[in-house]
Amino acid sequence: MSDENLTGGLLDAAFSRKEKEEKDQVAEEEKATEGDIIAFKKGKQELEGLVVSAKLDNSVVVDMTIMENFEKLNLDYERTVVGHGKYTVKQRGTLPQEEE
Template sequence: MFTPDKKIAQPGNIVEFERNDIMFKGKVIPSQCQRSVIVDLTIMDNLDEIDFEFDRTVVAHENYRIIS
């Protein structure tokens, strides 16, 4: 089971999150969002295999955990 943490990610951090029972990992990019972050998913090796329409997505602070 995925458990998000309470930390707020900064641009450059690598975060992971779950969406539709799939684990995603990406790099936080600069934005003006206050309650979420924009995550660049192109660092994922298997992004092409996952049928996800976009290479960036918005993730609320309470839905991710920082991994580096």
């Protein structure tokens, strides 16, 4: 393989990856904010939670104790981190937004 073909292949791969990353990004208006209730999957379980922190770049921190069946689910934790694009906003919150 010539250097020209190798360089071209590497450039094509880099641009393809960048295009995929840009396509996978979630629009700001679609991201959950503090106080929102979201639905998401962990393994095979359908879960819901209250967003308690949206300060991370790629995800939100969710409190799952709002679910009526939380105790029955026997989850090992009350909170979890969910990546943007891995949840749907069920209800927008009414908590005041913090100034940055």
